[in-house]
Amino acid sequence: MVGFMTGERKKFTREGEERRREALIAAALDLIAAGGPQAATVRAIADRAGVTPGLIRHYFRSKEDLVREAYRAMMTAMSDDNAAVLQAPHPSAEARLAAFVAAALRPPVMDPHRMGLWAGFIHQVRGDPDMAAVHAETYLGYRDLLESLIAALGPNDPARLRALAIACNGVIDGLWLEGCALPDAFAPRELETIGLQSVGAILGRDLLAHLPELESD
Amino acid sequence: MVGFMTGERKKFTREGEERRREALIAAALDLIAAGGPQAATVRAIADRAGVTPGLIRHYFRSKEDLVREAYRAMMTAMSDDNAAVLQAPHPSAEARLAAFVAAALRPPVMDPHRMGLWAGFIHQVRGDPDMAAVHAETYLGYRDLLESLIAALGPNDPARLRALAIACNGVIDGLWLEGCALPDAFAPRELETIGLQSVGAILGRDLLAHLPELESD
């Protein structure tokens, strides 16, 4: 009869270190995305990962450490999603660029969840030099990739190339932001089309004509 | 002898309700901008405003109420700063639009402090319907204003006008974001120039030629 209706010790199974760390990071990211950093308490994270709070400190030096690793995981995931579309073959440089731009303005890259994450981390990135380094690195990597795609369109002097990359990056970021912030304010492919038109206008190319996937929906 | 070297009661002066409320709101905004919502505790806000924590609940129903009003104050301030440049006379519709775009990519509108604020509020806006309403209202107001400036350039059908406004808004937002996030990554007027070129490219106008203030620095 002992233990009936009383707080019995929780049953658990031993998992590999890798899986536990990933589960805790994923839980932290979900919570930050949904409710900001303040929602990601050790207890909430542990709850969502299906463990008890103490385990966090068994796998991470501190909660701050967990958040740091979560940030790194998010940034690499975004980079990978962005660049994934470039692995497919494309008939021309224009088509490559068009596919890249369109991918940024469509799920899973354009996603309110992602924007919540991004915004939630901003202040912590400010304070932590390690996180700031990850941020700068990822941002510049993205812009460099974009610049190389633009360079493939044709010859351009470096200064102009840099300005074009910044401008296109700005367009993509801005539309991404709008789409994430007000997902219901736009028609399904509206932002994608606007993005291609705008980047195309900046570069003097008709990118819309080079996107092969527009008939899929 | 009573009270010597002991915690004496704080001296204070009575201020008008208006000024106290403004001071508390300003303090909350500063703290959120610098360190995110988690930094804006009642004690920190009161400290920064030069009062004791209890006073917050004398002027606001709850901390949540104070944050709500702070958000409203921020949004109207941003709108006002944006639109202020339009009060001056401009020789042409192009010049008006150019001045508007440039103003958005220059202090005080483009300011890391402001971006910190904006990001800090995102999650709270999600949860609170009142704040969400303020947000949508302000955003759409800004875009409508932009659309009217574009419409003044010449005749356009409504659908195209809407798309142009969204695109230009996206460019401005994106460049604003980049400038705020990495203030040292760009030359002084670089983003301003890129913004004018890009918006100009989208609209098919040379806006850069219509900005009168470029010789000021």
Added chain:
DNA sequence: CCTGCAATTATACACTTGCATAATTACAGA
């Protein structure tokens, strides 16, 4: 079936948070 150990849970603690309430005090008006 043991037995040891590391993974996991449970408990406790010092600190912070927002809020309620009581005690003061500045200041306008008599």
Added chain:
DNA sequence: TCTGTAATTATGCAAGTGTATAATTGCAGG
């Protein structure tokens, strides 16, 4: 100068925070 009162401060509290540490227990190897 006195007095009332509203603005302001001081104190206390319950809930929540991250962290340290002790108590369990799943599970691999004999």
